[in-house]
Amino acid sequence: MTLPLSYVHPTPDSPWGTYLMQVDRVVPYLGHLAKWVDTLKRPKRVLIVDIPIEMDNGDVAHFEGYRVQHNLSRGPGKGGVRYHPDVTLEEVMALAAWMSVKNAAVNLPYGGAKGGIRVDPKTLSLKELERMTRRYTSEIGIIIGPQRDIPAPDVNTNPQIMAWMMDTYSMNTGSTATGVVTGKPVDLGGSLGRVKATGRGVFVTGREAARRINLNLEGARVAVQGFGNVGSAAAELFAQAGAKIVAAQDHTGTIFNTRGFDLADITAHVRDTGGVGGFKGAEPMAGEEFWDVDCDILIPAALEGQITADRARRIKARMVLEGANGPTVPTADDILADRGVLVVPDVICNAGGVTVSYFEWVQDFSSFFWTEDEINVRLDKIMIGALKKIWDTADRHKITLRTATFAVACERILKAREERGLYP
Numbered sequence: 001m002t003l004p005l006s007y008v009h010p011t012p013d014s015p016w017g018t019y020l021m022q023v024d025r026v027v028p029y030l031g032h033l034a035k036w037v038d039t040l041k042r043p044k045r046v047l048i049v050d051i052p053i054e055m056d057n058g059d060v061a062h063f064e065g066y067r068v069q070h071n072l073s074r075g076p077g078k079g080g081v082r083y084h085p086d087v088t089l090e091e092v093m094a095l096a097a098w099m100s101v102k103n104a105a106v107n108l109p110y111g112g113a114k115g116g117i118r119v120d121p122k123t124l125s126l127k128e129l130e131r132m133t134r135r136y137t138s139e140i141g142i143i144i145g146p147q148r149d150i151p152a153p154d155v156n157t158n159p160q161i162m163a164w165m166m167d168t169y170s171m172n173t174g175s176t177a178t179g180v181v182t183g184k185p186v187d188l189g190g191s192l193g194r195v196k197a198t199g200r201g202v203f204v205t206g207r208e209a210a211r212r213i214n215l216n217l218e219g220a221r222v223a224v225q226g227f228g229n230v231g232s233a234a235a236e237l238f239a240q241a242g243a244k245i246v247a248a249q250d251h252t253g254t255i256f257n258t259r260g261f262d263l264a265d266i267t268a269h270v271r272d273t274g275g276v277g278g279f280k281g282a283e284p285m286a287g288e289e290f291w292d293v294d295c296d297i298l299i300p301a302a303l304e305g306q307i308t309a310d311r312a313r314r315i316k317a318r319m320v321l322e323g324a325n326g327p328t329v330p331t332a333d334d335i336l337a338d339r340g341v342l343v344v345p346d347v348i349c350n351a352g353g354v355t356v357s358y359f360e361w362v363q364d365f366s367s368f369f370w371t372e373d374e375i376n377v378r379l380d381k382i383m384i385g386a387l388k389k390i391w392d393t394a395d396r397h398k399i400t401l402r403t404a405t406f407a408v409a410c411e412r413i414l415k416a417r418e419e420r421g422l423y424p
Helices: 015-029 031-041 089-105 126-140 159-173 197-212 229-240 263-273 287-292 309-314 330-338 352-366 372-397 401-420
Strands: 045-054 060-071 077-084 111-118 149-153 221-225 244-250 253-256 297-300 319-321 342-344
Touching (some): 015 089, 015 330, 015 401, 031 401, 060 089, 077 089, 077 159, 077 352, 089 352, 149 352, 197 229, 197 297, 197 352, 197 372, 221 229, 229 244, 229 263, 244 287, 253 287, 287 309
Parallel strands (some): 077 111, 077 149, 221 244
Antiparallel strands (some): 045 060
């Protein structure tokens, strides 16, 4: 595994180390384009910024922020911004790289980018959160823009934060630029269907994969880790298809009910309390027992690195749908493959969000907006077509869906790199 960067020290199971191993595995399927593979192992641009803000009590606090543009060969950078106390440069680099692969996998005209601030947003007041967001936007404003790099929501960020980012960038440039971010409120140029788009993509790819492995969704048992926008939306759609959501886990607790949850009840509980913990319609269980739940479909929709080798040996699901980015470490990937557990990888499974972000960006440029039904039809068509090409590639080379997704995506990225050439 090549470790070309002096400012990170990845391990095989770290986010950047995981990504590099995934790239190494795809090299045999790149043909003559393999000569360009180091392009994928080096982010194009890394920006680290200091974010000083005045707190409500008059003190000045400093936060560290990042914006990484991994590859821009196929178009402007695209990727979310996360606020989390564990954000690191290495993590943001990996997330940006996975965005390059994800955008290419569904053939969107974007490169990959990602941003983050190391902060626990729950410790900030609303005004402090706004001041931090606006200062961060000003600091990264030198590299973002509607045709350069378009941020979006991610962990602990939302439409309101995107509205502040859009407004700050617009004020700094002197004109309203709705296309500088996606995931905005609808009345500021946001797209209908965006909030549930990632979860919908998880469901659509899961439904298509279930058909291929002859798994009937009627009565299928589903376990969901992470019950935010992605996990809850996916759970709702699987329930509508006749599946039972039998287990859920988030930062507030782990719950289980072999008969399945009432989705309306648990959704209301999460909205009122902030998490699944304490839900009366299920039994609490120890967090580590989540990985032993008897289920047909497992949806990790929280953070990266959740499915370790040990957990992979215990998972009882027939299919893993990666709603989160990078939830499975490479050693666990191999174990799941050996055990015959199908993994639909993050770089296709959760690409519904960025696909509808693309729709939002297009609508902002044209000032013509589609209905939610039109959005969903277009999303489903793109996701189904992308998964078919990936599945055909996997069958042809007898490789996993993850390696096949990387093969399809990396070929597109490196072909663009080759055709553009090097300047000067």
